[in-house]
Amino acid sequence: xxxxxxxxxxxxxxxxxxxxxxxxxxxxxxxxxxxxxxxxxxxxxxxxxxxxxxxxxxxxxxxxxxxxxxxxxxxxxxxxxxxxxxxxxxxxxxxxxxxxxxxxxxxxxxxxxxxxxxxxxxxxxxxxxxxxxxxxxxxxxxxxxxxxxxxxxxxxxxxxxxxxxxxxxxxxxxxxxxxxxxxxxxxxxxxxxxxxxxxxxxxxxxxxxxxxxxxxxxxxxxxxxxxxxxxxxxxxxxxxxxxxxxxxxxxxxxxxxxxxxxxxxxxxxxxxxxxxxxxxxxxxxxxxxxxxxxxxxxxxxxxxxxxxxxxxxxxxxxxxxx
Amino acid sequence: xxxxxxxxxxxxxxxxxxxxxxxxxxxxxxxxxxxxxxxxxxxxxxxxxxxxxxxxxxxxxxxxxxxxxxxxxxxxxxxxxxxxxxxxxxxxxxxxxxxxxxxxxxxxxxxxxxxxxxxxxxxxxxxxxxxxxxxxxxxxxxxxxxxxxxxxxxxxxxxxxxxxxxxxxxxxxxxxxxxxxxxxxxxxxxxxxxxxxxxxxxxxxxxxxxxxxxxxxxxxxxxxxxxxxxxxxxxxxxxxxxxxxxxxxxxxxxxxxxxxxxxxxxxxxxxxxxxxxxxx
Numbered sequence: 001x002x003x004x005x006x007x008x009x010x011x012x013x014x015x016x017x018x019x020x021x022x023x024x025x026x027x028x029x030x031x032x033x034x035x036x037x038x039x040x041x042x043x044x045x046x047x048x049x050x051x052x053x054x055x056x057x058x059x060x061x062x063x064x065x066x067x068x069x070x071x072x073x074x075x076x077x078x079x080x081x082x083x084x085x086x087x088x089x090x091x092x093x094x095x096x097x098x099x100x101x102x103x104x105x106x107x108x109x110x111x112x113x114x115x116x117x118x119x120x121x122x123x124x125x126x127x128x129x130x131x132x133x134x135x136x137x138x139x140x141x142x143x144x145x146x147x148x149x150x151x152x153x154x155x156x157x158x159x160x161x162x163x164x165x166x167x168x169x170x171x172x173x174x175x176x177x178x179x180x181x182x183x184x185x186x187x188x189x190x191x192x193x194x195x196x197x198x199x200x201x202x203x204x205x206x207x208x209x210x211x212x213x214x215x216x217x218x219x220x221x222x223x224x225x226x227x228x229x230x231x232x233x234x235x236x237x238x239x240x241x242x243x244x245x246x247x248x249x250x251x252x253x254x255x256x257x258x259x260x261x262x263x264x265x266x267x268x269x270x271x272x273x274x275x276x277x278x279x280x281x282x283x284x285x286x287x288x289x290x291x292x293x294x295x296x297x298x299x300x301x302x303x304x305x306x307x308x309x310x311x312x313x314x315x316x317x318x319x320x321x322x
Numbered sequence: 323x324x325x326x327x328x329x330x331x332x333x334x335x336x337x338x339x340x341x342x343x344x345x346x347x348x349x350x351x352x353x354x355x356x357x358x359x360x361x362x363x364x365x366x367x368x369x370x371x372x373x374x375x376x377x378x379x380x381x382x383x384x385x386x387x388x389x390x391x392x393x394x395x396x397x398x399x400x401x402x403x404x405x406x407x408x409x410x411x412x413x414x415x416x417x418x419x420x421x422x423x424x425x426x427x428x429x430x431x432x433x434x435x436x437x438x439x440x441x442x443x444x445x446x447x448x449x450x451x452x453x454x455x456x457x458x459x460x461x462x463x464x465x466x467x468x469x470x471x472x473x474x475x476x477x478x479x480x481x482x483x484x485x486x487x488x489x490x491x492x493x494x495x496x497x498x499x500x501x502x503x504x505x506x507x508x509x510x511x512x513x514x515x516x517x518x519x520x521x522x523x524x525x526x527x528x529x530x531x532x533x534x535x536x537x538x539x540x541x542x543x544x545x546x547x548x549x550x551x552x553x554x555x556x557x558x559x560x561x562x563x564x565x566x567x568x569x570x571x572x573x574x575x576x577x578x579x580x581x582x583x584x585x586x587x588x589x590x591x592x593x594x595x596x597x598x599x600x601x602x
Binding site for chain 1: 418
């Protein structure tokens with residue numbers, strides 16, 4: 001319990017910092033005033049148009065990735081499973097890079113195409129998810145899709161002009177800068193869609209992971225659970241990926257941090273959401289302010305932190321869980 | 323456990339009956355036209371050679387796979403028409419290879435047995451806690467409640483799974499070779515536990531078992547299967563004869579009375595096996 005209070009407080013601290021810090025420093029009191037409808041024009045612009053949507057995007061997207069990772073890792077009983085590994089982000093990336101570089105598409109249309117790419121990749125996953133050896137086949141299919149998309153992206157990047165690759169690279173690393181409100185709203189609506197399914201899964205997935213026969217004995221159809229898990233994970237990942245790019249490692253790390261905190265072997269779906277939100281928000285903060293004057297995309301920080309975390313996990317006793 | 327639900331369970335008179343069952347896999351009928359009644363409130367054990375269809379039968383009773391044809395009834399109602407959750411409240415299953423995810427504690431595992439009794443939005447109740455505690459106590463798992471299932475010994479692990487099945491509180495409990503991988507004293511322990519559950523709670527117990535002599539010792543009713551058919555069904559002392567064993571296992575044996583329990587004791591004759599090396 002105590003540990004969750006700490007995580008909760010840390011999230012609030014990070015969120016407040018994200019609102020306060022920046023080229024136009026504000027006090028919490030000023031921010032409160034703006035949120036209540038007051039403040040000067042510049043203050044209103046910075047708070048309402050720049051920092052608040054960016055913060056909300058970081059929280060919603062981090063939570064989405066955390067949940068997608070927790071669901072997939074739980075279902076596949078593999079702590080290395082994540083939307084990146086399963087090729088969901090890969091499908092989105094190929095579609096987005098193609099649209100960006102070859103078709104010259106940006107804005108909402110780009111997001112829609114990235115989402116479509118994620119869906120196509122997930123159709124492959126769903127096809128692989130049938131039958132008894134579903135777990136292993138899913139992971140193998142996912143790895144295949146990941147490699148395929150990496151090579152397609154590499155091919156596309158070598159075929160275009162240098163300056164064009166710049167914008168694609170920023171998207172590819174994953175960034176939260178200049179998040180428009182409509183993206184926040186679409187992601188929030190995605191959450192509204194996902195929540196009822198998550199409510200059902202939070203009851204059935206813990207039963208389904210006890211093995212197909214045990215699940216049937218307890219009145220749960222494992223095949224249905226599997227499809228629901230993939231659908232929700234794809235929905236949350238593909239929408240997130242479409243807006244902020246394939247942010248790496250959050251989906252892998254958030255459940256890996258949350259599960260030991262829960263401690264009794266539960267799937268930690270809710271805790272993973274909280275940890276994911278905290279991780280992405282903190283990473284974005286570090287990305288903006290760690291190097292004075294140089295803001296880097298958040299994906300670089302999550303990748304660097306994630307890699308260190310993974311090594312630490314392997315090196316310590318907690319690594320037993322891997 | 324309130325009086326009401328206990329009464330409800332008994333009213334269901336949960337007798338399983340199998341009618342002209344055809345079951346198996348696409349292209350292979352493991353069971354072809356089987357009729358069977360499993361008496362309520364008794365310990366029934368199913369024995370037979372490998373691939374005789376005993377696990378397929380248990381799977382059909384547990385609704386793991388729909389029958390190719392024929393039907394199974396629970397208290398006179400076709401089980402295919404009973405909603406899955408409702409069926410799970412009455413019939414529990416301990417499969418041969420259940421999976422405990424990494425780090426899962428005994429208490430958490432046992433509490434998952436409550437799944438079929440919980441409404442979609444119903445919160446965990448004091449009654450759920452009481453039943454889970456009771457299930458762990460009956461199986462001697464209370465002291466191990468916070469230990470990860472993966473860290474337990476084979477015997478303890480199997481008890482943890484039985485505790486989960488008890489938390490499910492079914493009136494019929496199906497078990498597929500629950501003593502595999504256990505040493506003899508833990509096998510006896512486990513079968514003793516199942517019989518105690520049957521005697522004290524009236525739970526109908528149906529077990530697929532490999533060991534003939536243990537089956538004879540602990541079963542009220544013995545079902546002997548061969549090639550997808552029931553070749554004998556009844557009290558162990560009536561069913562377990564040298565002829566039946568020869569037919570079911572292609573094995574020459576003599577059957578004597580166990581000097582301690584007076585149940586049949588099968589003693590294979592030296593060199594009495596007529597199965598070829600690759601069969602089975």
